[in-house]
Amino acid sequence: MTGVTGPAGGAGSGRRRLIPVGGQRRPDGEAMPVVNLFDAVGGQGFFDELVERFYRGVEGDPLLRPLYPDDLTESKRHLALFLGQYWGGPATYSEERGHPRLRMRHLPFAIGEAERDAWLRHMTAALDSLVVERDVHPAIEARMIDYFVMAADAMVNTR
Numbered sequence: 001m002t003g004v005t006g007p008a009g010g011a012g013s014g015r016r017r018l019i020p021v022g023g024q025r026r027p028d029g030e031a032m033p034v035v036n037l038f039d040a041v042g043g044q045g046f047f048d049e050l051v052e053r054f055y056r057g058v059e060g061d062p063l064l065r066p067l068y069p070d071d072l073t074e075s076k077r078h079l080a081l082f083l084g085q086y087w088g089g090p091a092t093y094s095e096e097r098g099h100p101r102l103r104m105r106h107l108p109f110a111i112g113e114a115e116r117d118a119w120l121r122h123m124t125a126a127l128d129s130l131v132v133e134r135d136v137h138p139a140i141e142a143r144m145i146d147y148f149v150m151a152a153d154a155m156v157n158t159r
Contacts, residue, residue, distance in 0.1 A: 035140075036088040037087040037088055037140055037143065037144075038084060038087045038088035038089035039088065040137070040140055041087075041134070041136060041140065042134065043084075043089065044080070044084045044089055044090075046130065046134070047080045047081075047083040047084040047087070047089070048080045049130060050080070050083065050126050050127060050130055051076050051079045051080040051083065051126075052076065053125070053126035053129055053130065054079070054122050054123050054126040055072055055075070055076055056126075057121070057122030057125060057126065058072075058119075058122055059072070061118055061122065063114060063115060063118050064115060064118050064119060064122070067109050067111075067115070078093070078097065081093035081096070082100055086147075087144075102151065102154065102155065103154060103155065103157075106155045106157070107157060109157075110157070110158050111155050111156055111157050111158065112156060112158045112159065113156060113159075115156075116152045116153065116155060116156050117152075119152050119155075120148060120149065120152045123148050123152075124145060124148065127141065127144060127145065127148070
């Protein structure tokens with residue numbers, strides 16, 4: 001059920017993709033429900049704020065900042081729309097930019113383990129602050145962190 005797709009059933013179907021958030025069982029043994037993570041965290045506003053907080057860290061990071069354009073407006077918008085779509089929201093990112101092709105889009109930049117670690121540090125700090133503030137369920141937080149670790153690892157193109 002993971003992968004980058006728009007709403008279930010294709011664009012315009014009105015059905016949102018459901019994201020399993022860990023397969024945990026409740027203490028009574030009943031399986032936890034599969035949820036639409038986009039809706040569970042409050043929709044696009046959550047991802048917009050996550051990205052704002054992430055880029056605050058990037059702006060002051062001497063390793064990462066040179067990898068981004070001077071004006072971060074479009075970078076912020078693209079990342080927020082991508083994350084919203086990935087987690088079950090509208091397919092706006094793909095409608096505007098086509099298939100994400102994350103690795104291809106990042107190939108022009110030398111991304112090593114230090115850049116990966118810095119990116120992940122800023123993203124998890126941004127997420128941690130929102131988790132506390134918005135009382136995000138631990139299973140949702142864990143699922144998001146797992147994705148961010150996988151995505152950051154996949155962007156490494158220098159060793």
